[in-house]
Amino acid sequence: MLAFYRALQQALEENRAAVAARILQVSPELKEVLKPGARKLYYFSGPGVGELGNKEVEGIIASQVEEVLKRRKPQWVHVPLGEGWVDVFLEPVLPEPHLLILGGGHVGQKVATLAKEVGYRVTVVDDRPEFANRQLFPQADEVICDSFASALDRISIDPSTYVVIVTRGHRHDYDCLRRVISSPAAYIGMIGSSRKVKGIMEGLAAEGVPRERLARVYAPIGLDIGAETPAEIAVSILAEIIQVYRQGKEVKSG
């Protein structure tokens, strides 16, 4: 029990997404091996902590972890096992959003500032040293000056990552979206007119990216509040991210 809570706390401290599983109810036949109250913490990747009491049940729950993290809502699962059954309660343990801002221009700068006000962890990537620097992003947790391709190869994207694609141009946006579209990110938003967005989507579909994956993308980015200035656009993006984070909008698994 203590090990479970230690692991839970550590997951939160390390900003690792996890799912806390707890046995709710067990049919009489299985009471010997599965105990109500037994807990196991599942990480998005890697081995978990704790035991539910039965490897088959643990495996079935493990296969649900990604889905629970994507829905970002607690749920329970009814698992039939031989003659009996067990009900397991699954709760997502989500760190504060990790904002990955691809593009260090005006909008990226304002998004970074606002996101820090909200308490999020912020990483900024740009390939231009005059944009990816500490002067422009004093509060960001990480500023990476590298090509988007190379940076995205190194950055780990998990279900608590929110990706904001606001590079300086169509080609870079396209490239970034192609590299993050298959990730388990909670949110992928891309700036641009409906026309540009449509062009990029058609290009990616022609490359073989499934339509369901493309439908996950929030584009044009941000809530529709008539935003015009970079700061107003940043507010609309943050409002959209908070909505996804808090209301656990269903993300299509693609």
Next chain:
Amino acid sequence: MLAFYRALQQALEENRAAVAARILQVSPELKEVLKPGARKLYYFSGPGVGELGNKEVEGIIASQVEEVLKRRKPQWVHVPLGEGWVDVFLEPVLPEPHLLILGGGHVGQKVATLAKEVGYRVTVVDDRPEFANRQLFPQADEVICDSFASALDRISIDPSTYVVIVTRGHRHDYDCLRRVISSPAAYIGMIGSSRKVKGIMEGLAAEGVPRERLARVYAPIGLDIGAETPAEIAVSILAEIIQVYRQGKEVKSG
């Protein structure tokens, strides 16, 4: 013409809401007195600058100023005059929003910080010196430590004022709302649960405030994005204010 543009620039610099009127078309009978292209700048209060050429027409346009500022959209007006008519184009000249934050608590602080990021002018009022001070509001344009009643007696509220009511309690919110409900503010938002909001609205209706005026109030305040923390609530409030500012949501004149 030059006087008109000087006045226009000055209105913007002084954050005064105004309406720019220009004669578009004139019926043949009136071409002697009313010239297409003639301009006059109307302030929300006080005398205007420029001349349209006929006092009766100028008076009729003056009576439309408040409505144009409330709608925040350009429009034209057809004015019959004797045997003829004149078409006048009216354009609202709106300074950046002036945010009047009533209440210096957690939400007020975050709203102030975000509003400055967006470029708005910010005034904060609280009656407690430990909340209405420069340490908590380093970027605000004005921090007023006074009773809400006395502060609101002195602050001028015009169609570019956005009022955010986030005091520490029900009674102060009630008092503030009662004092601003009849103002020409572009936006009045009040924090609180639906239940609290309903109670306040019923109290004011019982005091004789018309229902149409109460319907103007954005309450519960902020876009519905599931905001929980003060910073998230502040983002939802700013997003709502940007929406009203940019999309000129129709405000009932009450």
